[in-house]
Amino acid sequence: MRFLFVSMLLVFGFSSIKTELVDSFNKCSDFFLNEQPPVIPGILENSISRDNNRYKRICQKYQNAYRFATLYDTQTKIPVFSAYRYTGSYKGRPHIPWMIEPQLETYDAAMRQPCVNQAFPGDYWAQKPMNQDNLTRGHFFPNCHAADRVTAESTFTLTNTAPHESFNKGSWNKTEITVRSTMNSHCRNKSDHIWAFVLTGAVPSNKNLLNKRVNIPSSMWTVFCCYNSKTSTWESQAHWANNKYEKNTENTIKPRSVEELQKFMEKTYGSVSLFHGVDCSKI
Numbered sequence: 447m448r449f450l451f452v453s454m455l456l457v458f459g460f461s462s463i464k465t466e467l468v469d470s471f472n473k474c475s476d477f478f479l480n481e482q483p484p485v486i487p488g489i490l491e492n493s494i495s496r497d498n499n500r501y502k503r504i505c506q507k508y509q510n511a512y513r514f515a516t517l518y519d520t521q522t523k524i525p526v527f528s529a530y531r532y533t534g535s536y537k538g539r540p541h542i543p544w545m546i547e548p549q550l551e552t553y554d555a556a557m558r559q560p561c562v563n564q565a566f567p568g569d570y571w572a573q574k575p576m577n578q579d580n581l582t583r584g585h586f587f588p589n590c591h592a593a594d595r596v597t598a599e600s601t602f603t604l605t606n607t608a609p610h611e612s613f614n615k616g617s618w619n620k621t622e623i624t625v626r627s628t629m630n631s632h633c634r635n636k637s638d639h640i641w642a643f644v645l646t647g648a649v650p651s652n653k654n655l656l657n658k659r660v661n662i663p664s665s666m667w668t669v670f671c672c673y674n675s676k677t678s679t680w681e682s683q684a685h686w687a688n689n690k691y692e693k694n695t696e697n698t699i700k701p702r703s704v705e706e707l708q709k710f711m712e713k714t715y716g717s718v719s720l721f722h723g724v725d726c727s728k729i
């Protein structure tokens with residue numbers, strides 16, 4: 447059995463992240479503004495879920511520290527969102543195989559593939575010979591928003607990704623980069639360090655990868671809220687876009703307000719509150 451496991455590691459090259467499944471994000475609440483996770487009716491309320499079997503709260507721990515938080519949907523096998531703090535960015539992309547979360551599986555299930563409760567590297571490879579090969583693994587907490595190499599590595603877990611159409615390389619990538627520079631100049635805490643709270647999520651669709659396990663989200667959204675010590679105000683900005691094939695790689699995504707994003711999300715989830723209890727209405 448051990449031999450089998452080791453050879454599977456060699457064959458599939460997957461490694462695992464040491465995460466903690468938690469009841470209420472209590473161990474990693476500092477990735478949320480005011481330690482308040484969003485309110486998403488029926489999915490996350492008062493930091494807990496009505497459907498604990500389906501929605502898993504993950505404190506993403508890597509190399510002995512919590513790096514970010516994810517609310518993961520084991521049915522669609524993509525995150526509802528990942529939450530992180532942006533404090534500046536590391537230049538580069540680490541070379542690291544995609545990781546899975548051993549805690550989402552029983553020990554036995556983790557040895558077999560595909561995994562029962564999460565996406566497995568093979569789910570994405572299954573696309574290759576087929577006709578959906580425009581799809582890539584899109585990060586929620588993106589590598590280019592990580593402050594250091596180890597945090598950047600921690601983002602390479604399949605519980606922090608969803609299948610993205612070519613917009614991942616086009617307008618979504620551009621949004622990640624422009625949001626990063628907006629945060630660099632607008633988000634300063636009282637000691638004048640870069641400091642922002644970011645949530646990035648996906649709206650699931652009724653389409654799946656070809657093996658019928660992993661959902662291809664219909665859209666992606668991202669929003670940040672931060673204090674600007676230069677103006678002594680709270681600032682925020684939201685973006686969302688359809689996850690689609692982009693012919694024009696010059697497409698850009700328009701910045702919007704938190705309220706507009708919440709209104710957009712209302713169609714899927716009902717009345718959501720992304721930064722619960724803080725007025726992040728500016729920008």
Ligand SMILES: *[C@@H]1O[C@H](CO)[C@@H](O)[C@H](O)[C@H]1NC(C)=O
Nearest residue numbers: 614615616618619620622623
């Ligand atoms: C995103 O854009 C940057 C800058 O143009 C580029 O270096 C990077 O390779 C792009 N990333 C993806 C995933 O396309």
Ligand SMILES: *[C@@H]1O[C@H](CO)[C@@H](O)[C@H](O)[C@H]1NC(C)=O
Nearest residue numbers: 533635636637638639640641
């Ligand atoms: C300000 O941000 C830095 C990181 O950029 C952090 O280390 C520090 O604790 C923050 N200070 C406050 C008062 O939030």
Ligand SMILES: *[C@@H]1O[C@H](CO)[C@@H](O)[C@H](O)[C@H]1NC(C)=O
Nearest residue numbers: 577578579580611612690691
């Ligand atoms: C995949 O990309 C090609 C162009 O490279 C495009 O013509 C095609 O429509 C795309 N397929 C899907 C399913 O989006």
